[in-house]
Amino acid sequence: MSALAPASARTRTTFVRRNAIWWLALLIVLLLPQLARSGTSIAVLNQMCIMVIFSLSYNMLLGQGGMLSFGHAVYFGLGGYFTIHLMKMASGGGFFMPLPLVPLAGGVAGLLFGLLFGSFSTNRAGTVFAMISLGIGELIAASSLIFVKFSGGEEGITADRTNLTAFFGATFRHELQVYYLIAGWMMLCAWLMYRFSRTPVGRMANAVRDNAERAEFVGYSQKHVRLLSFMGAGFFAGIAGGLFAVNYEIVTEETVNLVSSGVVLLQAYIGGVGFFAGPIVGAVVYTLLQTLLSNYTEIWAFYVGLIFVATVMYAPAGLTGIIMMHLPIYRAGKLRSLALPYLRVGLPALCCAIGVIGLLELLHFLSVRAVGQSIKRLFWVRLDVDQPLAWLVFAALALGGFVAARRMAPQLVSAWDAASRHAFARRER
Amino acid sequence: MLELTVFSLLNGLVYGLLLFMLSSGLTLIFSMMGVLNFAHASLYMLGAYLAYSISLKIGFWPGLVIAPLLVGVVGALIERYGLRHVHRYGHVAELIFTFGVAFLIEESVQLIWGRQNVDYREPAILAFPLFKLWGTDFPAYKAFMLAISIGIFIALLVVLTRSRVGLIIQAAITHPNQVAMLGHNVPLVFTGVFGAGSALAGLAGVIAGPSLGTFPGMAAVLGSIVFVVIVVGGLGSLAGAFVASLLIGMLQTFAVAVDYSLEDLFKAIGITTGQRSALSDLYTVTVAQIGPILPYLLLVLILIFRPTGLLGKREV
Numbered sequence: 001m002s003a004l005a006p007a008s009a010r011t012r013t014t015f016v017r018r019n020a021i022w023w024l025a026l027l028i029v030l031l032l033p034q035l036a037r038s039g040t041s042i043a044v045l046n047q048m049c050i051m052v053i054f055s056l057s058y059n060m061l062l063g064q065g066g067m068l069s070f071g072h073a074v075y076f077g078l079g080g081y082f083t084i085h086l087m088k089m090a091s092g093g094g095f096f097m098p099l100p101l102v103p104l105a106g107g108v109a110g111l112l113f114g115l116l117f118g119s120f121s122t123n124r125a126g127t128v129f130a131m132i133s134l135g136i137g138e139l140i141a142a143s144s145l146i147f148v149k150f151s152g153g154e155e156g157i158t159a160d161r162t163n164l165t166a167f168f169g170a171t172f173r174h175e176l177q178v179y180y181l182i183a184g185w186m187m188l189c190a191w192l193m194y195r196f197s198r199t200p201v202g203r204m205a206n207a208v209r210d211n212a213e214r215a216e217f218v219g220y221s222q223k224h225v226r227l228l229s230f231m232g233a234g235f236f237a238g239i240a241g242g243l244f245a246v247n248y249e250i251v252t253e254e255t256v257n258l259v260s261s262g263v264v265l266l267q268a269y270i271g272g273v274g275f276f277a278g279p280i281v282g283a284v285v286y287t288l289l290q291t292l293l294s295n296y297t298e299i300w301a302f303y304v305g306l307i308f309v310a311t312v313m314y315a316p317a318g319l320t321g322i323i324m325m326h327l328p329i330y331r332a333g334k335l336r337s338l339a340l341p342y343l344r345v346g347l348p349a350l351c352c353a354i355g356v357i358g359l360l361e362l363l364h365f366l367s368v369r370a371v372g373q374s375i376k377r378l379f380w381v382r383l384d385v386d387q388p389l390a391w392l393v394f395a396a397l398a399l400g401g402f403v404a405a406r407r408m409a410p411q412l413v414s415a416w417d418a419a420s421r422h423a424f425a426r427r428e429r
Numbered sequence: 430m431l432e433l434t435v436f437s438l439l440n441g442l443v444y445g446l447l448l449f450m451l452s453s454g455l456t457l458i459f460s461m462m463g464v465l466n467f468a469h470a471s472l473y474m475l476g477a478y479l480a481y482s483i484s485l486k487i488g489f490w491p492g493l494v495i496a497p498l499l500v501g502v503v504g505a506l507i508e509r510y511g512l513r514h515v516h517r518y519g520h521v522a523e524l525i526f527t528f529g530v531a532f533l534i535e536e537s538v539q540l541i542w543g544r545q546n547v548d549y550r551e552p553a554i555l556a557f558p559l560f561k562l563w564g565t566d567f568p569a570y571k572a573f574m575l576a577i578s579i580g581i582f583i584a585l586l587v588v589l590t591r592s593r594v595g596l597i598i599q600a601a602i603t604h605p606n607q608v609a610m611l612g613h614n615v616p617l618v619f620t621g622v623f624g625a626g627s628a629l630a631g632l633a634g635v636i637a638g639p640s641l642g643t644f645p646g647m648a649a650v651l652g653s654i655v656f657v658v659i660v661v662g663g664l665g666s667l668a669g670a671f672v673a674s675l676l677i678g679m680l681q682t683f684a685v686a687v688d689y690s691l692e693d694l695f696k697a698i699g700i701t702t703g704q705r706s707a708l709s710d711l712y713t714v715t716v717a718q719i720g721p722i723l724p725y726l727l728l729v730l731i732l733i734f735r736p737t738g739l740l741g742k743r744e745v
Binding site: 066068070120121123126127128130131132134135136137138139142143146147258262265266269299301302305306308309312313316360363364367368 | 463465511514515518520521522524525526528529530532533536537539540541542543649653656657660664714718719721722725726728729732733736
């Protein structure tokens with residue numbers, strides 16, 4: 001661009017270019033329901049958007065602040081409870097309260113409870129913080145079963161979202177309107193959280209995560225920095241909870257309990273906590289696994305657990321990390337040199353996976369089958385679990401695949417090294 | 430009242446010592462490796478389920494020995510092939526790893542034994558009331574649990590303070606490098622302690638299964654309580670874990686028996702409120718109803734007023 005071009009035009013192009021990914025995301029979010037118009041797929045999309053906000057808020061703690069929380073669902077669930085109570089009160093048009101503003105109540109609740117619990121739990125990060133968050137999580141989860149007037153006990157609290165003040169004529173009877181409400185909040189929250197990570201407070205949160213002592217020497221109280229992140233995470237988790245209340249019109253103890261807290265950790269970690277987009281990927285993948293895999297197998301949660309443990313052990317940067325690792329090699333045009341080694345490791349690994357899945361499914365079938373039932377349909381084949389044949393085949397696949405994959409692994413490693421050496425040499429030149 | 434006190438004391442002691450069996454292993458592992466083993470309570474559950482399967486095949490008594498050993502082996506394998514691998518990524522990754530293992534154990538228990546309670550019972554020889562006081566039975570099985578827990582407590586004390594292995598373990602807690610210099614295999618000690626701690630958790634599961642029920646949620650019921658115990662007692666302090674176990678055991682059993690609420694207290698001093706609002710639950714619930722959250726309230730209070738825990742030295 002020439003120096004004579006008007007400055008405003010230049011800033012405008014950089015503005016568009018710098019935010020290209022956001023515009024693209026907005027476009028996708030707007031068009032997605034047009035591609036999949038069935039009721040169930042919109043329900044899945046709603047769930048996905050809510051989980052994206054929840055996971056991103058969780059990553060404000062774990063990825064950006066270095067705080068491992070086992071009780072983040074507290075703010076999600078409490079946000080949900082406060083939102084649903086507000087919906088109940090405003091129902092019938094008692095006062096002006098359009099539905100799209102309702103989740104803010106959840107956000108404020110999350111923020112205030114974040115302040116309350118954060119005030120004594122953010123002194124330290126690491127293991128101690130994790131334990132305190134677990135204790136608070138249990139405290140709130142157990143309380144929600146005891147204080148029945150507020151939480152409705154095990155039945156939960158229900159409300160009707162269609163009875164509030166109409167919002168530009170929209171009464172949210174139609175699913176698509178609810179989707180656009182939730183998706184709009186998701187885009188707004190994601191953008192705000194991204195902006196937060198770029199503010200001085202967000203940068204200091206990274207500094208405190210990496211070396212709290214040095215941050216203190218620079219003059220920042222590690223506690224206050226953590227507390228600010230903690231409150232922010234509580235706020236956005238509360239909004240996610242509020243959207244949950246809007247979407248399902250019911251909030252129960254399940255939103256606030258430890259299982260829910262565990263799920264958000266799983267999502268964020270599988271996606272990759274080191275990247276802003278990681279939790280988004282994690283939430284999308286988890287929701288897809290949850291809805292698709294559960295159609296085929298009852299033990300889908302076990303597979304998710306396996307993926308999680310494998311991520312922790314072998315790919316701590318998560319799915320996003322794996323993708324980002326390939327980026328420099330792709331830019332150098334060397335991705336093709338990896339195809340064959342990948343295939344050589346991937347095929348045995350696939351065999352191993354099939355074997356393991358087969359064994360697990362057969363094992364599960366043993367515990368749930370009716371008396372006298374011995375035929376299990378698996379991989380489009382009818383298998384007799386009382387005969388050793390199926391067991392032996394799966395065991396051989398699992399073991400053989402594992403051994404072969406390990407044998408092939410060094411080839412992949414050396415091909416990888418060569419490709420990345422090439423990529424980085426090119427970059428330096 | 431006396432009847433209530435005596436029985437609550439006895440039950441509290443049984444429960445408290447059971448908690449100590451879990452928290453002793455957990456706190457030892459924590460002070461050695463700095464790892465909070467999230468899967469500890471899951472290993473406790475695994476112990477109960479394994480003992481159930483063994484008791485179906487060859488009876489309760491072999492299960493009492495074999496199941497904890499199996500759980501110990503599982504624990505040692507987790508340490509050797511999982512935790513040691515993850516160690517390079519730091520403590521937070523280790524904690525996340527044990528969380529994943531806990532998740533996996535819980536799911537695999539449901540995968541193998543189903544989602545329902547299993548009918549794991551005490552042996553017929555112990556299924557009688559030991560004595561009768563004021564018309565209430567005290568089951569012999571509870572006395573048996575008490576005896577096992579006290580036996581384990583004494584054994585642990587003797588091993589840690591009087592034996593050579595115990596001395597090496599104690600030294601490896603504070604000065605692992607020095608101990609390695611002296612020619613001891615410190616990683617092996619770690620694996621051993623992890624395995625032994627897991628075996629203790631498994632044993633706790635074996636003896637608690639028939640009394641507290643054997644079901645997929647049993648790890649979640651006790652897991653968080655055990656964490657509370659080791660924080661309240663003071664991180665890394667074995668004596669603190671003992672005191673806190675008994676304290677929380679008593680707290681929970683006594684709370685069940687106290688059927689008063691704040692409202693009753695207000696009435697006693699002459700304040701009555703006829704109002705019923707969304708917050709009225711706060712003063713109408715009885716102490717018995719809030720029993721389950723008392724340990725967590727205690728945790729929060731301890732963290733605010735005495736961050737080192739009862740007997741700990743490390744600041745939380």
